[in-house]
Amino acid sequence: MPETGQQVGTRQRVEDSAALLFRRQGYAATGLKQIAAESGAAFGSIYHFFPGGKADLGDHVVRRAGAAYRDLVATALGGDADPETAVLSMFDAAARALAESDYADACPIATLALEVASTDERLRMATEAVFADWVDTATAWFGQWVPRPADRDLATSLIMLLEGAFLLARAARDPGPLHIAGQSMVTLLRAHRSG
Amino acid sequence: MPETGQQVGTRQRVEDSAALLFRRQGYAATGLKQIAAESGAAFGSIYHFFPGGKADLGDHVVRRAGAAYRDLVATALGGDADPETAVLSMFDAAARALAESDYADACPIATLALEVASTDERLRMATEAVFADWVDTATAWFGQWVPRPADRDLATSLIMLLEGAFLLARAARDPGPLHIAGQSMVTLLRAHRSG
DNA sequence: GTCTATAGCATGATAGAC
DNA sequence: GTCTATCATGCTATAGAC
DSSP: OOOOTTOOOHHHHHHHHHHHHHHHHOSTTOOHHHHHHHHTOOHHHHHHHOTTTHHHHHHHHHHHHHHHHHHHHHHHHHTOSSHHHHHHHHHHHHHHHHHHTTSOOSOSSHHHHHHHTTTOHHHHHHHHHHHHHHHHHHHHHHTTTSOTTHHHHHHHHHHHHHHHHHHHHHHHTOSHHHHHHHHHHHHHHHHHHHO | OOOOTTOOOHHHHHHHHHHHHHHHHOSTTOOHHHHHHHHTOOHHHHHHHOTTTHHHHHHHHHHHHHHHHHHHHHHHHHTOSSHHHHHHHHHHHHHHHHHHTTSOOSOSSHHHHHHHTTTOHHHHHHHHHHHHHHHHHHHHHHTTTSOTTHHHHHHHHHHHHHHHHHHHHHHHTOSHHHHHHHHHHHHHHHHHHHO
């Protein structure tokens, strides 16, 4: 079934709306009826595309949004030749996007990940796979300038600082933490390049 | 009404159970009936002590658990004379506590903070106040060895690394991120002391 | 594939007996 | 202060017409 024209199918509209709502208000607080209303899909269509119900939809959304955000961050990092400048501009871009969305669009899966970590093993494993993918991607990027195993430690610290900064920035409605995180990341990179 | 003996009142049992459940499964997924059952209190007692209902209870729990966790971290940091050793042992203690709770007890307010950041202004402000209090406390601690304004940047990075590490560690059921975060924090501290 | 209706069960909140 | 019953509403999930 080839896509004719740029029309967006019902399934994708459902996934997009679910991703947006899970990101902004979390998994438990988002109802399937709200997703149906937001996406313009009939309630029954959700169960047509995701027979396993909410958990099935959540699993798909986590993996799809996770891959998309990895590409977004990889693009933000890859544009520059100097790694320190690239790191700073990536955190700046994240800060700008967060403020422009009225502090709603931070990490697409962090809220859900914390909610399900101790309550839903299937969704927990989906978030684990996404974070591992992000760390792998960042490890390969840092590997251009830093030897093992420091590349992986830097990559893990990058994700941790970004996630922690998103948390503080959303709670305070202030982009400041993201800029501090960027500076700290530059300091860590310098220490590992000279050391 | 003086406390006679070490009996724990109904109000505190409700707060304790709510704090535990909010921490492990989040705010939206935790029902008042579950809190009543867990604490052994009658359902109506919750509304007796918290007339504003769930939001009222959540606000109290966030501030109380936030202050308790600040004291816990401050104690973990303050025990040692050497700041680098103190930072490492604090992250080690956090890793141990997390693993021993089967990756359930990480930050007491992070899940709730992300859930309410864009949906409940009163609770968002409660989490903002708690994080600001933590950063202030850590800033004063770093101020013993590092001049302004680096003390505040280090304090913010400490909280961000701790929160990001908790997220990755819970998702992967692995304490590794907390140890990497501790090492990165030591690197940041060294850079600011020599620089 | 789309859409509606509804079952079965939870929720937050309230009223009122004791 | 404690406890129970209940209301109105929401949820996930299912069944079945079209």
